[in-house]
Amino acid sequence: MSKEERRKKAGAHHSVAERQSRSGGPRVTGLIVDELGKALATVLKLDGPADVLMSRFFRLNHKLGSRDRSIIAEAIFFTLRHLSTIAWQMKPIVPARAPRLTAMVALARIYGRDALDERTVGNDAGPLDNILRSKPENATPFVQSELPYWLYERLNEQFGDEAPALFESMKEGAPLDLRVNLLKAKREEVIAELTEHGVQALPTPMSPDGIRLLTKPGLTSWPIYREGKIDVQDEGSQLIARLVQPKRGEMVCDFCAGAGGKTLALGALMRSTGRLYAFDVNEKRLSGLTPRMRRAGLSNVHPIAIKTERDTRVKRLTGKFDRVLVDAPCSGTGTLRRNPDLRWRMNEEELARINSIQANVLESASRLVKSGGRLVYATCSLLEVENQRVVEAFLSKHPEYEIMDATDVLAKQGVNLPECAKAHAPYFVMAPHQSGTDGFFGAVLVKKEMRQS
Structure with missing residues (x-):
């Protein structure tokens, strides 16, 4: 299963919890509380992707039935999506140091306090009831945002009056x-x-x-x-492939292919003609593309693992491509509905490191584009420092490139963006509270035709 598919599966949990909560929810057994506590003891260390840690936990825990697993998975994702208000309610108790109590707080917030019988709660009844008396709606706007302060501050500045709606949307599960x-x-x-x-x-x-x-x-x-x-594949991700707008028989490159979700979309738009190169520095991740492209019936895809963005195999293809997609490594802030743990694992130091990689990758990929060709820079980030600022810095150094209006590019393919998205022109910007998709950014750049002297 690809990372994108794991994200979709992870995103499914939230809506189930909401349905059960509205209908009164299940009775929560002592086994569920105990095992959820054990799972949170691992997940709340925040030293790895939550979906991977969860899969490992369930794989080693054979005594849990499907119903128990569903409830535990629900509660883990709820805890990660609401960790800020849970920590605020539990203060001075630290959730990671009291995982069983944290488990009960999360379950009570999802299903109601009555879902936890007194035998299950035991000696924690007093502390639990005291914690639940603190209502999340009474916390500060920062705490209610369910974000670390550095990210809350940046998104508040960017989105202004729309920030509260964005924060609410990122607490929800994705479709x-x-x-x-x-x-x-x-x-x-x-x-x-x-x-x-x-x-x-x-x-x-x-x-x-x-x-x-x-x-x-x-x-x-x-x-x-x-x-x-x-x-x-998220709808926003599908539209990124449309920004590239590959034609039949062309030379096209997906420069940071990953597991290949956008590569497959590009290959289908090319009707499996021409040559579609899929580069990535992660050979293991790229290896997952081969069975996927066979299943999709694509014969024009050529996966190539490279050591760096300046690999000799890349240099040999300088100026050869009609279209190049740079789906750059990024903070992933546009995917927080699917990866709620990412908000707590990402920090400003890591953002700065990724930001420098983005500039280098775009610089290297731009050399592959032929005269008159198209270069698309994309991320699944909401942050301007990874998006508009990267493109602006690149264009200031490369007068041979000019930007196209992404809205027009999509309109010519029968894609009509909502007015809130058109307001970001010439850039392509998707945000969960506006479009219902994950957060995406795209910029369509064209290399000017070389004039013959």
Whole structure:
């Protein structure tokens, strides 16, 4: 399973908790409290991705049934999404140092205090009830944002009056979006097939290839997935591929391909013609692309692991490409609905380190573009320092490039962005509270035609 697919699966948990909470929720057993406490003791160390740590925990814990696992997973993601207010309620107790008590606080907030019987709570009844008397809505706006202060401050400055709505949206779970593989199916056919199986599915409002599911089925075991007719991909990510707008028979490069979600989208838009190079410095992550491209029916993709962005294999292709996508390494602040732990693991020092890499990667990738070719810089970050500022710095050094209006690029493909997105022109900017997608940024740059003397 790719990282993007794990994110989608992780994002599914929140909506289940909300449904159960509204219906009164389940009775929470002592086993669930104890095992959730053990899981939080590991996850709250924040020394690795929560979905990976959770998978390891469940793999080693065979005594838990599917219902127990579901409740525990719900509560872990709820805790990570609401860790700031939980810590505020528990103060001076530190959640990571009292994982069992933290587990009960989270479960009580999801399902109600009555879901925890007195035998399960035991001697913690007094402390738990005292903690729950502190209502999160009485905390400061910073605490209620559920963000570290450095990130709260930056996003407040950027989004101004819209910041509270953004913060609220990042506490929610993300929808499950699919991209229809146009080589193998049409969107209407896939929606009809999903509907026959009782899955509520709607066309995405912007992406012509997208489907949004109103439920969270285990799609990876279904024939429709195994046959390569669909792939899991956020609508905003699908539109990044549309910014590249690759043509049949062209030379195209996905410079930071990762597990290859956008590579597959590009390959489908090219109708599996031309040559599509997928570069990445992480050989293990890139190796996952091969089975995915076979399932998708793509024969034009060439995955290549490189040592650095200045690898000799990259230099040999200088000036050869019609289109280059730089899906740059970033803070991932646009994906906090799916990766709630990331807000607590990221810091300003790491942001500065990534920021320098972004400039270097864009610089190196730009050399691959031929005269008249297109260069797209993209991130899944909400921060201007990783987005507009990087592009502005690049353009100041490279007069041979000029920026295109991303809104126009998409409009010519039948994609009509909402007015809130058009306001960011010439850039492509998606934010969860505005578009319902993950947070994405894109800039479309064109290398000017060389004039013959």
